[in-house]
Amino acid sequence: MNLDHVFKKTKKALRKRESTTTVPDGLLCRCSRCKKPILVQEVRDAYYICPKCGGYFKVRAYERIRRVADEGTFQESDRELVGENPLGFEGYEEKLAAERLKTRMKEAIITGTGSIDGIPAALGVMDSRFMMASMGWAVGEKLTRLIEKATTENLPLILFTCSGGARMQEGIHSLMQMAKVSAAMAKHHAAGLLSVCVLTDPTTGGVTASFAMEGDVILAEPNALIGFAGPRVIEQTIGQRLPKGFQRSEFLMEHGFVDRIIERSELKKVLADLCRMHDREYCKKALCQLVDTEIQEGAKKNPAARPALEQKESGSAWEHVLAARRADRPVGSDYIRALFSEFYEFHGDRRFGDDPALIGGIGLFEGVPVTVIAQEKGTSAKDRVKHNFGMCQPEGYRKALRLMKEAEKFHRPVLCFIDTPGAFCGIGAEERGQGSAIAENLLEISRLKTPVVSIFIGEGGSGGALALACGDEVWMMENAVYSVLSPEGFASILWKDKKCAPEAADKMKLTAEDVVAAQAAERMIKEPEKLTIQNMGSVLEQLREELRRFLKQYTVLEPEKLCDRRYERFRKL
Structure with missing residues (x-):
């Protein structure tokens, strides 16, 4: 009998004793971000988010569907559709068979229809366990059939993407799926239907360069890798290390290509809200209800019941x-x-960047979905620097136009809040086409087939303000100003002395009263003395009343009539 190590704690004995301790299979997993072991059940309960560091685990397709679709509503389509080996690639069929056995999936995407909070929708969910969710013929065909079904049945389309790109083993047949799916997406867009793409980790290659970036709304999970070429390929090509955060969701949003980054816990509610806000029938019902309520309340309303604002002298133009x-x-x-509930801010111009000087998104005005665009100055000194004092870059104007065109597609009214000293002037702004961006807004808004109202809440400086103020009506707060140039700039150009700004202000006829008299604005909203957030209640009540009137009057007009009236509005000036 070997009695070695019985009475002594040697290293060899300790190693043997440690090796006999095992964890039951499936009990623990390891987070790829913090590298710590976690109970699998904890991860599931947290929607596959690490409870220790917040890192995101990859989620299987059926699990995503279970979390998003209402229980019992999902009906899978084309479950048995599988691809072949078009190039006769050696070992490909065996690889597919092994993947099917391992994942219990026929292909890298699950498609079908279901309800999200009671709203019918078409769902497509990719699963990276199956050949890194690369797109071959079968994935492209399943997607195309799903999009065609969504178009035929007037359904919103929700796509969850993750992919390593094209399926190399299928060569040109894989490449053609990008064009095929994109053509189906174009038909879905032309039918005036909503598409939402949710980008998850990783979304790269041909999937990024096709349907993943073609949604009306593009959402992303935090810290997801999103790009065309993979980071390793880029590093090898340029011979440089990539900066931290490159090609991650936050990077994409900062550069204008992602609307919002969404936590998994919020996803179902956000998707349901977006589907409702983009549903034409829902919008019509909300508008009818608003009009009916306005008629009923108008009959009961006593004009003397509104608190009268204190009468005050108008003051000089400089004041x-x-x-x-x-x-x-x-x-x-x-x-x-103050005015909108359920406001969802969207970011980016889908070209270059996201301009913090302009906030835009969708909100509910007394239940009616509207697109809201606002030039933002900020409040604190730090906030004002962050928002560039409300001076928009070209990306701000392009973001505004993108949101307006999206509103046009869904016949949603547009409300613009204007407050800017003027468009930002700088080297970068000129390089990226500041003048071109403003010009494009003027051209496109003039023929936008949905109502647009612009409200001046502070400064209205030159073309930087006009780029958002060429719609159906313009309203001005009592102390707002609207001019061809700042008084200081006007005085400097004409009199070579910016100290003459007070006299210039008077000559420029830039007050709300002056602008209404010149027929460049339709309404003036009365203000209390020294308007602040604390005493803006009376202003909000006037705005609500005017917005109800505007929506009632303009949403019933045919698009051609709307554009004709808009043309005549400027033609007489």
Whole structure:
């Protein structure tokens, strides 16, 4: 009998004793981000998010569907559709068979229809366990059939993407799926239907360069890798290390290609809200209800019941300028919070970047979905620097136009809040086409087939303001100003002395009263003395009343009639 190590704690004995301790299979998993072991059940309960570091685990397709679709509503389509080996690639059929056995899936995507909070939708969910969710013929065909079904049945389309790109073993047949699926997406868009793409980790290659970036709304999970070429390929090509965060969701949003980054816990609610806000029938019902309520309340309303604002002298034009510039004056985000519920901000121009000087998105005005766009100055000194004092870059104007075109597609009214000293002037702004961006807005808004109202809440400086103020009506707060140039700039150009700004303000006829008299604005909203967030209640009530009237009057017009009226509005000036 070997009695070695019985009475002594040697290293050899300790190693033997440690090796006999095992964890039952399936009890623990390891987070790829913090590298710590976690109970599998904890991860499942947290929607596959690490409870220790917040890192995201990959989620299987059927699990995603279970979390998003209402229980018992998902009906899978084309379950048995599988691809072949078009190139006769050696070992490919065996590889597919092994993947099917391992994942219990026929292909890398699950498609079908179901309900999200009671709203019927078409769902397509990719699963990276199957050949890295690469897109071959079968994936492209299943997607195309799903999109065609969504188009035929007037369904919103929700796609969850993750992919390593094209299926190399299928060569040109794989490449053609990008064009095929994109053509189906174009038909879905042309039918005026909503598509939402949710980008998950990783979304790369041909999937990124096709349907993943073609949604009306593009959402992303936090820290997901999103790009065309993979980071390793880029590093090898350029011979440089990539910066931290490159090609991650946050990077994509900062550069204008992702609307929002969404936590998994919020996903179902956000998708349901977006489907409702983009549903034409829902919008029509909400508008009818708003009109009916307005008629009923109007009959009961006593005009004397509204608190009368204190009568005050209008003051000089320069005093209006100073009032419009006051740091404690309500800014765009204050009006958004006060007037709209369920506001979803969207980011980016889908070309270059996201401009913090302009906030845009969708909100509910008394139940009616509207697109809201606001130039944002900020409140604190730090906030004002972050928002560039409300001076938009080209990306801001392009973001605004993108949101307006999306509103046009869904016949949703557009509300613009204007507060800017003017468009930002700088080297970068000129390089990226500041003048071109403003010009494009003027051209496109003139023929936009949905109602547009612009409200001046502070400064309205030149083309930087006009780029959002060429719609159906313009309203001005009592102390707002609207001019061809700042009084200081006007005085400098004409009199070579910016100290003459007060006299210039008077000559420029830039007050709300002056602008309404010139027929460049339709309404003036009365203000209390020194308007602040605390005393803006009367202003909000006037705005609500005017917005109800505007929606009632303009949403019933045919698109051609709307554009004709808009043309005549400017033609007479």
